[in-house]
Amino acid sequence: MSKTIVPHNYQSILNVYDTQTAIGFIKRCFEEAMTGSLKLKRVSAPLFVNQQSGLNDNLSGVERPVQFDVPSLDDNGEVVHSLAKWKRVALKQYDFHPGNGLYADMNAIRRDEVLDNLHSIYVDQWDWERVITKEQRTIPYLKQVVQGLVNAMAETASRLRTKYPSVDVTIDTTVSFITSQELADLFPDLDSKEREHAYVKEHPTTFILQIGDLLKNGEPHDNRAPDYDDWSLNGDLLFWHEPLACAMELSSMGIRVDDKALLEQLEKANAGDRMAFDFHQQVANNELPLTIGGGIGQSRMCMLLLGKAHIGEVQVSLWDQETIDACQDKIFLL
Template sequence: MSKTTVPAGYQSALDLYETQVAIGKLRHIFQDNLAAALELKRVSAPLFVDPKTGLNDDLNGIERPVSFEMKETGKSAQVVHSLAKWKRMALKEYDFYPGNGLYTDMNAIRRDEELSNIHSVYVDQWDWEKVITKDERNLDYLKETVDKIVGALYDTATSICEMYPALTNTLTREVFYITTQELEDKYPGMTAKERENAICKEHKTVFLMQIGDKLESGKPHDGRAPDYDDWSLNGDILIWNEILGTAFEISSMGIRVDEKALDEQLNKANCNERRELTFHKLLLNGELPLTIGGGIGQSRVCMLILHKAHIGEVQTSLWDDETKAICKEAGIRLL
């Protein structure tokens, strides 16, 4: 069943041709702004990985990866869900040093994704990762990095709005920081999504911290794999989307697990079988660099800055018949 909704009175500010041109400009400007802000270098990245390495992102642990057999090798490969783990291996292999990092265009297929205005089975992100020191594994460094990402986003919106007067910059540089437990305490009678909506409507740009571990209610705010983010030093960048009237996640990120955090989180998540995978062995043995990283949704950023109501207006994907019918009737052009 389609989860697509049409905002009352919605009309795209840009026509189809302007939209395509603007997407190209926006992506170029933002990745340059991001690379400059975080001192990142662009690298090439895989579309699929060997499942035996443990490099694929397990997301919430229930999503099924797309797999196929390679004719020449007879071995299976998995299309990535994201590059959360691969990037850390790449930093080691490419000899990156503290203060420097990488970014890449990540393209993934998440076949179990529920289709909606903001969800597609096709995922495109700027995946980034940066080597840090042991002293930088702290909350202040995490917040400093978030401020830089939000600043890059705001500057990009400013540039695009100057090029297209039909658009206005609704973003802000100011970030409101709150933990998932503080949010639950503030809105105890709400669901996790309702809490996100309430805090974003009030503060516009929010970094919601400490996602993955159980809250005092006995449940986590949201699922998070145990083997990349440190659950005490991670979070989501959420921005209030005026068109859709909802909290809009543009990035999941965090300081990554060290040996101690990985050991604890594998136990909590009952995922100790992963200790035998290549990535996890290296990490537990202290053979991978300490890092911070995340993914920033390319189509999500385009939706936000170009004032689009549906992700299909800024990316090409496959949609169910009901979604296509709803969008056609509303005049929403799916690419």
């Protein structure tokens, strides 16, 4: 069975040239709306980090980072998976204070990613992080930030429709919040992805709370690294993607671990060896600011707002022959 879906009667709303122009327009509009909502300043981002720094995102723990030797340093580097931990260190170094934060254009290579309509080995996202107070480490505050991001996306979609009237995608600003356990209780006979599909079909803008810890069935809703998000204060933002008739995750985000949550989650994940890294020592010793942050997929947002059926229509990457053959008639891969 093909892993590439070509919707029946699919035709791109915009041609290739207009698509490229619209991508730039979306990125400019959303950055303006996002930075205004969250009070963020743009900073330069690393493409790679020292292999021994402990700053790379371990994702679910099985993905292999792209590594390379640096002869002039007599050391190794690795291409980032995301900037989840690097941003928190940067906030301290750049002397940010509660109520303000940073964002960066992050480009990454995820060599072990499965290639399909929504996934590529090339990842581009807005990585953002904001300093918060101890009192803001709550679910209500997390929901408030999520709503601000959704509003920024809706504003971007509205401006896009004004510039390109043929593009009729709208963003529902009513966010349905549900915990991963509540979702499992609703659909006990479905796996996690099937639950997401079933729920988001009825609630087109959904935020699934508390991802990473074990559910009552002994399995997590999804794997999540134990050393940046607090599993009790995080979640995924999903939207209904009409061309593919599926749920699309656009952002993973959360309030970050404090000293207590870090140690508890490292123990649960059997990852206590990470305490050898300087980053983890700084968190454990309360030397880094308390923060909230996440990543927002740039290509996925463009795909969603432009009604595209394949992520390869909005980014340049590498594709296997099966994908190329499946897309050749109706989907133009960049």
